[in-house]
Amino acid sequence: MSVAGDRIKKLREQAGLTQLDLASKLGINNSVLSRIEAGKRPVEDTEMNKFADFFEVTSDYLLGRTDKPNEDESNISFFGGPDKYTSDEIEEMEAALKRYREMKRRAAEQARKQN
Structure with a gap:
């Protein structure tokens, strides 16, 4: 599997959705979603945006570039x-x-006065 496929599958399952449910909500073919989750097909840019928007995560998270699902989470951990x-x-x-x-x-x- 690909990182994106793994994360999309995990998010889908956490949301309690079947592949058919998610594919229908995003307007993509179920077989496309199945192949993406299995790592047999890369995620196209337009699809990546749909997944990120639907699950309210960043594309960097879906791609495995970060383990933080969204930007807000990375900014609130200060103490x-x-x-x-x-x-x-x-x-x-x-x-x-x-x-x-x-x-x-x-x-x-002071710097302005010196110049």
Whole structure:
């Protein structure tokens, strides 16, 4: 099997869909889907887009270029993600960011004055 075929099959099964169900929903032939999942046929660009959109994953995930199904997932793991922060932690991070931005603004202003 191909990485794309394996991942498409896994996503289809997780969604509780048969090959016939998925093929019908995507407007592709069932035999095409069967061959893709078996690794006997490459996924065409238009099909890749349909699979990615339907399963709400990136094409990079389907192709095996990343193990993260979507971009959002890769951006929320910073110390457990925003839903794990206390209000005190959020206030501290906002204050730190404000200090950092002010420092960058002053450095840029000083660089302009020197030029």
